[in-house]
Amino acid sequence: MLRDHTCGEITAKEINKDVILAGWVSKRRDHGGVIFIDLRDRYGITQIVINPDNEHFEEANKLRREDCIQIKGKVRKRPEGMTNPKIITGEIEVITKHLLVLNKSETPPLEVDDRAVQSEEIRLKYRYLDLRRPSMQKKLQLRHNLAQAAREYLNKHDFLEIETPLLIRATPEGARDYVVPSRVHPGKIYALPQSPQLYKQILMVSGCDRYYQLARCLRDEDLRADRQPEFTQIDVEMSFIEEEDVYEVVEGLIKHMLKKGCDIDLATPFPRIPYDEAIERYGVDKPDIRFDLHLHDVTEIVRQTDFNVFKNAECIKCIAPGKDFSRGEIEELTSVATSFGAKGLAWTKVTSLGIEGGSAKFLEPIKDKLIKKIGANPGTTLLFVADKKKNTNEILGKLRNYLGEKLNLYKKDELKFCWITDFNLFEWDEEAQKWTPAHHIFTSPKPEHLQYLESDPGKVKGILYDLVLNGIELPSGSIRISNPDIQERVMAVIGLSKEDVERKFGFLLESFRYGAPPHGGFALGFDRLVALLSGTNDIREVIAFPKTKAAECPMDSCPTAWEDESLKELHLQLDSVAKKNIGKQ
Numbered sequence: 001m002l003r004d005h006t007c008g009e010i011t012a013k014e015i016n017k018d019v020i021l022a023g024w025v026s027k028r029r030d031h032g033g034v035i036f037i038d039l040r041d042r043y044g045i046t047q048i049v050i051n052p053d054n055e056h057f058e059e060a061n062k063l064r065r066e067d068c069i070q071i072k073g074k075v076r077k078r079p080e081g082m083t084n085p086k087i088i089t090g091e092i093e094v095i096t097k098h099l100l101v102l103n104k105s106e107t108p109p110l111e112v113d114d115r116a117v118q119s120e121e122i123r124l125k126y127r128y129l130d131l132r133r134p135s136m137q138k139k140l141q142l143r144h145n146l147a148q149a150a151r152e153y154l155n156k157h158d159f160l161e162i163e164t165p166l167l168i169r170a171t172p173e174g175a176r177d178y179v180v181p182s183r184v185h186p187g188k189i190y191a192l193p194q195s196p197q198l199y200k201q202i203l204m205v206s207g208c209d210r211y212y213q214l215a216r217c218l219r220d221e222d223l224r225a226d227r228q229p230e231f232t233q234i235d236v237e238m239s240f241i242e243e244e245d246v247y248e249v250v251e252g253l254i255k256h257m258l259k260k261g262c263d264i265d266l267a268t269p270f271p272r273i274p275y276d277e278a279i280e281r282y283g284v285d286k287p288d289i290r291f292d293l294h295l296h297d298v299t300e301i302v303r304q305t306d307f308n309v310f311k312n313a314e315c316i317k318c319i320a321p322g323k324d325f326s327r328g329e330i331e332e333l334t335s336v337a338t339s340f341g342a343k344g345l346a347w348t349k350v351t352s353l354g355i356e357g358g359s360a361k362f363l364e365p366i367k368d369k370l371i372k373k374i375g376a377n378p379g380t381t382l383l384f385v386a387d388k389k390k391n392t393n394e395i396l397g398k399l400r401n402y403l404g405e406k407l408n409l410y411k412k413d414e415l416k417f418c419w420i421t422d423f424n425l426f427e428w429d430e431e432a433q434k435w436t437p438a439h440h441i442f443t444s445p446k447p448e449h450l451q452y453l454e455s456d457p458g459k460v461k462g463i464l465y466d467l468v469l470n471g472i473e474l475p476s477g478s479i480r481i482s483n484p485d486i487q488e489r490v491m492a493v494i495g496l497s498k499e500d501v502e503r504k505f506g507f508l509l510e511s512f513r514y515g516a517p518p519h520g521g522f523a524l525g526f527d528r529l530v531a532l533l534s535g536t537n538d539i540r541e542v543i544a545f546p547k548t549k550a551a552e553c554p555m556d557s558c559p560t561a562w563e564d565e566s567l568k569e570l571h572l573q574l575d576s577v578a579k580k581n582i583g584k585q
């Protein structure tokens, strides 16, 4: 037997017992000829003692950090004053009889220690060492617990776990597809799925009724801190349901996951905020509702003044964080707002007599109306942004989040979920001068808005919902179109011709012609939920082998250059840009 206990479980109950442990040398200390080793495995750390008269003493003396060893010995109580109440094994130590070095370690290029600060590049290059750190093990454990809890809940509610293919037809869902060239069909490609969307809908046509999958999704996007080229969603689809049924399943699922995974009791149902209201009040469609700071639309009041900035703006909004900011603070907030795209940040201060400072002289004539509308108390600085409606909301929404954090307006570990509902079905793309789907093209319009589909697409709301946690979008989903005629009408709005539709989604529409059930679902960003519950915003922290921001893996150095052999096999050639990139002429 290589071990009969782990390094994280031996307590005073085992005193005088013989044990076999295996793990890595976390620390080795020499105390007056006696060697102490902190032996680490996934479960914890156990203190090992090797006396000078031990036949393995010399070997023990040569042990270095991260050597992999096995020891056999007897558990004893730690001497008075040497106990460590912080760890389970803190009362005992194991006095070693036999030591076996299973494998030596080279000097580790990073410290397997949670206190050490390490560069991201090194952490990812030596991810196996990085993952040995207790905090990383904890995150992997949490991820596992949450995944199992999700399965447990969904299994109990009659969902079937079904795997959908990774090699699929390219059916763009918003981002760029990763593609895989086919060897047996020269000149043809598969795409890697951006999500199992089409397959899960087809599974509903198949009568599978309730489907889920911890699905890998692959999107060839420019990366940001919270993005990865591949990520995991808890992907769910249900037949014969309405919007309310989806809310019930998602809330039940998250409640169960949080209880099982983190012992958190979550109150449900979650509040619901219609999209228009979210934008109006918070400036964004992912509001952080842990704090109550609202945006006030003062366009009508303020536009009446002589202040040029205000006079010509489409939308003027104000935020009143309840603080009396100093000049220096206002300057800092102005540069923050500018970094969010503001042309400037107008301000004034509410006093017991009216308003003072900043733009006060312009606002003087309308000050009473303004103060009444905002409900601001004396001693409060008012901050204004005036711009196009979209920009004003975006900038003040971001400033609101900035102020929430800066002024400690919320408890960091609080979890506040809310639903955002009633999204527009389409968004106008200024650049391309066309309508694009706000979510994806399979989302059902509200039946009462079908009449505007061709005449006024901007007015059409979808049966579409996002769940937001502390300002971060988690799952989104929708009730789908199950009628092929409506699906074709929606595709026409976004400029897809009948031929395009046939070419890209023909197989889905064809399946709908065989009695498609009404259906809907959602996908929950699993990495993001685990990250938030681990107290980080970075999903790379909770993915075992993530990519860098440049979509590379420093450990295996992918992506790698094409081998001539595989190019030939696939009947492909590199162009000059590709050749230059990989250093070939």
Ligand code: ASP
Residues within 6 Å of the ligand: 194, 195, 196, 197, 236, 476, 477, 478, 521, 522, 523
């Ligand atoms: N497939 C969608 C997504 O990845 C989620 C859904 O509508 O179920 O965002």
